[in-house]
Amino acid sequence: MSATRRCGVAVAALGTVLLLAGCAREAPAAPLPSGSAGAAPPAGPSGGPTGPGDAVLAAYLGYWDAVVHAHRGANPADPVLARHAAGAELTRVRGAVARNRQQQISIRGTVTHQPRVASVSGATAEVDDCYDISRWNPVSLRTGRAIKASQQSGTGRYRGQFGLREGTGGWIVVSSSISGAC
Numbered sequence: 001m002s003a004t005r006r007c008g009v010a011v012a013a014l015g016t017v018l019l020l021a022g023c024a025r026e027a028p029a030a031p032l033p034s035g036s037a038g039a040a041p042p043a044g045p046s047g048g049p050t051g052p053g054d055a056v057l058a059a060y061l062g063y064w065d066a067v068v069h070a071h072r073g074a075n076p077a078d079p080v081l082a083r084h085a086a087g088a089e090l091t092r093v094r095g096a097v098a099r100n101r102q103q104q105i106s107i108r109g110t111v112t113h114q115p116r117v118a119s120v121s122g123a124t125a126e127v128d129d130c131y132d133i134s135r136w137n138p139v140s141l142r143t144g145r146a147i148k149a150s151q152q153s154g155t156g157r158y159r160g161q162f163g164l165r166e167g168t169g170g171w172i173v174v175s176s177s178i179s180g181a182c
Contacts, residue, residue, distance in 0.1 A: 068110075122166075126162065
């Protein structure tokens, strides 16, 4: 990638790719994989989740599936988001999707994960993850073509901490923080 043309892709509080206006250039159209946040959590002997940690991981990965889906459709009001995130986290994700949509950008591809449940205490949990957004790429909504972004500008692997809360509908993500590359 040319060093003279850099895209200001920034990683928002949850690691969502944000594109800054006027800094991207379109590349020839390339097929992109469908949105998928990653593999399912480890299953127990019966094939399903076996404990609170497995339910937390399943909810966390479901959250990422919802984030990927909302970005792919450039839909900040995607109803799936509200089933997987709440409060400030839901507001943050919707804001990132809305900014991209305003700039006529969709984010498509895959996000891979290396999550681990750091803690579960009553109705709260924390997941630490090294997630990789290097295959989650910006696409012009006008042309359907991929938009090039530089590695230095916010595509790659990030360490994140995600807070979850358990409610009547199960676990949902309520907070996130990014602590750098992993």
